[in-house]
Amino acid sequence: MTSADAPGPLGSGTPVLAFDVGGTDTKSALIGADGRVLGLRRTPTPLDPADPAGAVVTSIGALTRLHLDETPGVAPVAVGVSVPGLVDEVSGVGIFASNLGWRDAPIRALTEAATGLPVAFGHDVRAAGDAEHRLGAARGYGDVVVLAIGTGIASSLILGGHPYAGGGYAGEFGHSLADPLGEPCACGAIGCLETIASAGAITRRYRQASGNPVTGAKDVLDAAGTGDPVARRVWNDAVESLAQALARVVANLAPEAIIIGGGLAQSGPALFDPLGERLDALLSFHRRPALVHAELGDDAGLLGTALAARDLAAARAAEAAQ
Amino acid sequence: MTSADAPGPLGSGTPVLAFDVGGTDTKSALIGADGRVLGLRRTPTPLDPADPAGAVVTSIGALTRLHLDETPGVAPVAVGVSVPGLVDEVSGVGIFASNLGWRDAPIRALTEAATGLPVAFGHDVRAAGDAEHRLGAARGYGDVVVLAIGTGIASSLILGGHPYAGGGYAGEFGHSLADPLGEPCACGAIGCLETIASAGAITRRYRQASGNPVTGAKDVLDAAGTGDPVARRVWNDAVESLAQALARVVANLAPEAIIIGGGLAQSGPALFDPLGERLDALLSFHRRPALVHAELGDDAGLLGTALAARDLAAARAAEAAQ
Structure with missing residues (x-):
């Protein structure tokens, strides 16, 4: 995505961890303080009809540990998770996703519990649109x-x-x-x-x-x-x-x-x-x-998810400073 | 529109003067501090192919004097003007109105010159929508x-x-x-x-x-x-x-x-x-x-126009207080 020396597409900011959960694969990466995309990986999204949201969040938890182990110098302060389907970003709930099989799944709360970090939860296509708007063709x-x-x-x-x-x-x-x-x-x-x-x-x-x-x-x-x-x-x-x-x-x-x-x-x-x-x-x-x-191609969703996590981290920092 | 004793649909606020300019008629009224609609009148909209915007604004100026003479106890602090067609509310320009005949007409500036008051300029249908949103079915x-x-x-x-x-x-x-x-x-x-x-x-x-x-x-x-x-x-x-x-x-x-x-x-x-x-x-x-x-019927446009004039008056008062 970026060469080891290139400044990251996201610019400088807080380190975050981003997950773009698709119907087939989940893309994940750490974003460094310099905005570089680190350890980008693509993992099959687990499908469990009995507990579709639980399976996805368990996978996010395992990937979190993997990313942190792989890149010990980067300590993310927030996590971004984007998913397909109908998404209520305000309540943090995946309303419906036909390819993942959940209904009214409290993904944000589950991911916060699994990672111990604040979670920005959103929609994959809106995340991609946001990235194009802030960094790309829009x-x-x-x-x-x-x-x-x-x-x-x-x-x-x-x-x-x-x-x-x-x-x-x-x-x-x-x-x-x-x-x-x-x-x-x-x-x-x-x-x-x-x-x-x-x-x-x-x-x-x-x-x-x-x-x-x-x-x-x-x-x-x-x-x-x-x-x-x-x-x-x-x-x-x-x-x-x-x-x-x-x-x-x-x-x-x-x-x-x-x-x-x-x-x-x-x-x-x-x-x-x-x-x-x-x-x-x-x-x-x-x-x-x-x-x-x-402009941003397939990675737009992941970049927008990382932007949302950084926004959340900034909002939390501003709250804490008050 | 309202009986002499009824509180007005707009509630209490600053007195304003509102014009809803249509392709056939212009509706106008004073809005009192208590929100009552005073002296509501319907006047044929003048059509002058040589100077379509000038003719409309001249009529607004004459109607302003008429309303003030008729209701001497009410001193409006702002004017609202809504027109049909394509309207740029930010620049105060009527971009195009097929039934009135203007293109890129600086209606807001012309009306400010004709009335000596700050003017909130907008689109008739958006004014009606705003009124339904703030006072009516929406x-x-x-x-x-x-x-x-x-x-x-x-x-x-x-x-x-x-x-x-x-x-x-x-x-x-x-x-x-x-x-x-x-x-x-x-x-x-x-x-x-x-x-x-x-x-x-x-x-x-x-x-x-x-x-x-x-x-x-x-x-x-x-x-x-x-x-x-x-x-x-x-x-x-x-x-x-x-x-x-x-x-x-x-x-x-x-x-x-x-x-x-x-x-x-x-x-x-x-x-x-x-x-x-x-x-x-x-x-x-x-x-x-x-x-x-x-809910608001034919008067929605006029009510929304008056709301916009009140908003403008409030914004000017807030600026002046700083």
Whole structure:
């Protein structure tokens, strides 16, 4: 992530420990006082249907000891934990996570007990959005939407300069209605954007329509480039649905910029050019947002989680000083 | 608006003068220290293509003298002015108003010069939303969308407890895409929600499809009630488009409540019941908002404008005390 000599992306601050818990892997690292990311590791996230939150927190406890043993010179003063799903950052509760299996899990309290440190608990996509806003492509914008388009589609909203969570339920751009006559979505609704425009949907839809067993959206884009009409239709449907959904967000929220990350963003101009063109055509007097490639890549979630832990440490220090 | 003896809806505070400038009429009133609305009047808004902003501000100046002469016991310490269109509340500029004809008009500065008082300048729909939030149906909600459905469709967003303006461009719910294959909208885009679901669109679409020269959406609803199939289709299209557009707002913003006002809201259960049912059917894990009838009616804009003027007066007093 950073070379041994490079100053860290986070800048100087208190040392913290950060965990970005995903449905498959958990990323973790110590962040030094100089902002360097130390001992970055990726560990399978344990799945225990009988005690899903307990299993994840036990793993966080074991990883904490491992990081501290490995890097004895760094003493973190707070821990950051981000998880997917519906997250109530105020109460510290994981409301729901379909891939991890918990409901109303008091992750913050459990992690505080397991680590003996104050815990900043948050949502993985909002953490990534916060990192892009403070360190990456969304820097300098007050009103900005940060999209992650991969297997699914998620978004993080920064409005009036501040992250907006809607009680943990906001930013479900992937589960906004794209086609009322479309396919059932895994979430239980019909025709969600995610069923047409995610990298996962592009792959699946092309496979179904062509019988061609491609392994990713990149293969579909390549096929479209060679003139494959099915691939072109699937790709164009995804771009058009994204443009329509973004046009609606623009009408309602008028972001100055839309930051696009995740696997599909790696398509570069093949995505950004037609998307920008179609979005432009769908708008009239609306404020036109810049479409910008995300900067921080896969580590945005971990960096945002570390930022939240540092914020918590600073708040605690300020309280203690009073 | 209030009887001579009733305490005013705004409660006690500084006396102010408020102007809600509409495309047809300007509403104005003095607000007493006890919060009563005094001398409420409705005056045609002057339209002067050569100097649209100047004509409106000249009228505001004349109305100011009239109100002061009429109610000599009340000395306003600030003026509130709200206008339609695109409004930059920070710079005090009316960016654009199609029905008034201005572009980049420095209304705040002009009104300060014309009245000799500090001026709180804002957007009519956001002023109405603020009034509903502080005095009406949106009270107690932190994340709430306030809709006004009449000739057009506008909305005001309160997010995280604060009004969200998006640089003056947010809340254009009526100009969010409803039907990509739909009718051209006056704004220049295609298939805006306003072309299907406003009271104006319902009337126009029914007239066009039936040849029946109805004068309002109420007539269409009445015809639907007698089994007129064209009226039922037009009404159902409006409800369905509204439900779909709201479902998208719910996915992205997760409001706790959606407040619905404007002429169409007067349909009551004929609107709220099917709308709630369809919205419910379109959602899955999303946070389900309460659908609530607006409370303040036509005067919400004027009340919100007066609140803004009082806020400004309080801020100036606090500055002066430092």
